Amino acid sequence: MKTDVAIVGAGPAGLSAAVFLAQKGLGVTVLDEYFIPGGRLLGQLFENPQKPPGERLWIGRDIAGKLKEEACGSGVKILTGTSVWNIAPGRRLYLSGAVSGEMEAGALLLATGAAERAVPVPGWTLPGVMSVGAAQVFTNLHRVRPGKRVAVVGIDPLAISVAGELKKAGVEVVGIYLPPPGVLTGRLGMPPEVIGSLSRSADMSPGALLKAAAGIFGGRYRDLGARLCGLSTMKIWGIPLHLRRAVVRIEGEDSVERIVTAGVSHCGRQQEECSAIDVDAVCISGGLYPLAELASLAGCPLVDVPQLGGRVPLHGPAMETPRAGVFVAGNITGIEGAPVAMAQGTLAGAGIWSYLAKAGKAGEKELELAASRLERAREEAPIKFFQEAPEGRKKISLLWAGRKQNPEGGVPDGPQSYSVPL
Amino acid sequence: MLRIEGECGQEDSRCREEVEFVFDGRKFKGLAGEPIAAALLANGVRTLRRHEKSGRSRGIYCGIGHCYECRVTVDGVPGVRACITPLRKDMVISSGWERVAGIHEN
Ligand SMILES: Cc1cc2nc3c(=O)[nH]c(=O)nc-3n(C[C@H](O)[C@H](O)[C@H](O)COP(=O)(O)OP(=O)(O)OC[C@H]3O[C@@H](n4cnc5c(N)ncnc54)[C@H](O)[C@@H]3O)c2cc1C
Ligand code: FES
Numbered sequence: 425m426k427t428d429v430a431i432v433g434a435g436p437a438g439l440s441a442a443v444f445l446a447q448k449g450l451g452v453t454v455l456d457e458y459f460i461p462g463g464r465l466l467g468q469l470f471e472n473p474q475k476p477p478g479e480r481l482w483i484g485r486d487i488a489g490k491l492k493e494e495a496c497g498s499g500v501k502i503l504t505g506t507s508v509w510n511i512a513p514g515r516r517l518y519l520s521g522a523v524s525g526e527m528e529a530g531a532l533l534l535a536t537g538a539a540e541r542a543v544p545v546p547g548w549t550l551p552g553v554m555s556v557g558a559a560q561v562f563t564n565l566h567r568v569r570p571g572k573r574v575a576v577v578g579i580d581p582l583a584i585s586v587a588g589e590l591k592k593a594g595v596e597v598v599g600i601y602l603p604p605p606g607v608l609t610g611r612l613g614m615p616p617e618v619i620g621s622l623s624r625s626a627d628m629s630p631g632a633l634l635k636a637a638a639g640i641f642g643g644r645y646r647d648l649g650a651r652l653c654g655l656s657t658m659k660i661w662g663i664p665l666h667l668r669r670a671v672v673r674i675e676g677e678d679s680v681e682r683i684v685t686a687g688v689s690h691c692g693r694q695q696e697e698c699s700a701i702d703v704d705a706v707c708i709s710g711g712l713y714p715l716a717e718l719a720s721l722a723g724c725p726l727v728d729v730p731q732l733g734g735r736v737p738l739h740g741p742a743m744e745t746p747r748a749g750v751f752v753a754g755n756i757t758g759i760e761g762a763p764v765a766m767a768q769g770t771l772a773g774a775g776i777w778s779y780l781a782k783a784g785k786a787g788e789k790e791l792e793l794a795a796s797r798l799e800r801a802r803e804e805a806p807i808k809f810f811q812e813a814p815e816g817r818k819k820i821s822l823l824w825a826g827r828k829q830n831p832e833g834g835v836p837d838g839p840q841s842y843s844v845p846l
Numbered sequence: 847m848l849r850i851e852g853e854c855g856q857e858d859s860r861c862r863e864e865v866e867f868v869f870d871g872r873k874f875k876g877l878a879g880e881p882i883a884a885a886l887l888a889n890g891v892r893t894l895r896r897h898e899k900s901g902r903s904r905g906i907y908c909g910i911g912h913c914y915e916c917r918v919t920v921d922g923v924p925g926v927r928a929c930i931t932p933l934r935k936d937m938v939i940s941s942g943w944e945r946v947a948g949i950h951e952n
Contacts, residue, residue, distance in 0.1 A: 551903050554905075558908055562887065566881060679893060
């Protein structure tokens with residue numbers, strides 16, 4: 425199989441790039457292992473009070489549907505149920521699943537998105553325990569509730585957002601708790617860390633969730649010094665948010681029946697256990713990280729940038745990597761919301777078009793336009809996952825600029841692999 | 847009732863075809879095209895398989911095909927992920943436990 429452009433990932437980034445490129449007349453194939461195109465957009469359903477009435481509801485499934493139609497209407501081929509498991513030099517992709525075999529591409533876009541970090545909680549293999557991502561997809565996309573009475577473990581913007589979504593869908597959310605303290609959960613289990621990062625989100629983010637949170641975290645709690653005394657439970661949309669209480673065990677015979685919680689000291693030490701709380705499902709959130717394995721297989725250098733959620737492929741202003749014809753877009757470059765991923769996809773589309781069609785001045789113009797749209801999407805983002813992301817992106821662009829001037833130094837890189845004509 | 851009715855736009859559950867399927871010998875109803883795991887959850891079934899050694903029950907975890915916790919046997923094919931496999935009419939699904947445990951009921 426041959427294609428002008430192969431795109432791995434039919435999320436908002438991959439689909440936006442596909443639409444751009446197909447409209448420029450290129451042959452585009454999008455590959456995704458899920459059975460519906462849309463990526464993490466599919467499960468998203470929330471309100472953004474910053475938008476004018478009528479545009480407030482963000483229904484990811486519908487946006488994904490529109491993107492898919494636009495792509496198909498422009499001639500994009502979408503292969504669902506198909507995993508890419510390896511990439512060899514020369515942009516050769518190895519596929520398995522609904523379509524298997526090899527595919528060779530003139531240019532390659534890696535838009536594989538993000539994955540959830542696992543947080544082991546004793547009892548977490550019981551049926552009824554699932555990741556917050558699974559809860560989101562089952563509730564908002566498939567329209568089946570994870571349970572009648574649900575506990576959420578993990579305190580971060582996604583967990584709080586999903587707790588709200590569950591409540592909206594008619595689930596009784598008994599509370600949002602810390603994960604069990606200990607080496608495995610690290611900073612996620614430390615009350616000051618959690619409160620600090622949440623309050624920074626509340627400060628900067630105008631979004632739905634954070635609007636509610638801002639009221640709570642504003643003022644005297646803004647300072648992370650968090651005079652924690654007294655601050656232990658608050659309510660978000662009527663859901664108890666337990667800043668000093670962890671779920672230490674999930675119990676049940678054949679599926680989830682109850683959780684056992686315990687107090688957590690200021691420095692993250694477990695205190696006495698409390699009586700069990702009956703629930704029939706538990707949703708665990710451990711945070712998101714960029715899914716960058718394929719980039720690494722494709723020979724792209726990865727850089728560890730905690731401010732972006734983990735290891736991300738080194739990339740330039742047109743989303744190009746040091747590997748000729750290999751581009752990246754979306755959450756693989758750092759955890760951000762869907763509108764940002766879409767804008768990054770279009771930017772990568774412009775980069776790929778410039779590269780393949782040698783589009784020269786016209787290409788530069790598209791790149792400029794796409795870059796300014798991306799900036800706007802970042803300013804308007806309803807959810808900010810990592811507050812220090814701008815610093816992280818600065819680090820990437822410094823490294824990128826550095827390696828251009830001094831291709832030998834700093835980041836590992838193959839000889840002559842830099843050939844993006846931009 | 848875990849299924850959410852109404853007001854869900856495009857793919858409103860009410861607009862999808864209801865189909866019958868079998869799980870571990872019992873008949874259930876679900877919606878064509880939804881993941882097997884969603885159809886089972888809507889019927890209150892959370893246990894999809896049992897751990898090969900301990901026999902302890904397992905269900906979905908990641909919901910998007912990454913963790914392989916939700917493996918079931920579909921129409922004789924083992925190792926199928928229930929969270930990403932769309933339900934079709936008259937599917938015969940099993941947790942595969944009988945085989946593992948060496949129990950042959952029929
Ligand atoms: C659980 C979860 C919940 C989220 N909730 C929100 C939210 O509520 N609001 C928000 O703004 N953002 C949310 N996000 C962030 C989300 O990642 C972005 O909103 C956006 O979807 C990122 O777009 P993307 O195109 O980069 O990746 P994704 O939307 O993640 O799409 C990537 C696609 O690539 C496919 N893929 C990955 N690897 C392969 C492979 N090897 N072969 C084939 N296909 C592959 C995946 O199946 C997936 O469909 C969430 C992320 C996660 C993981
Ligand atoms: S639940 Fe993880 S693969 Fe199905």
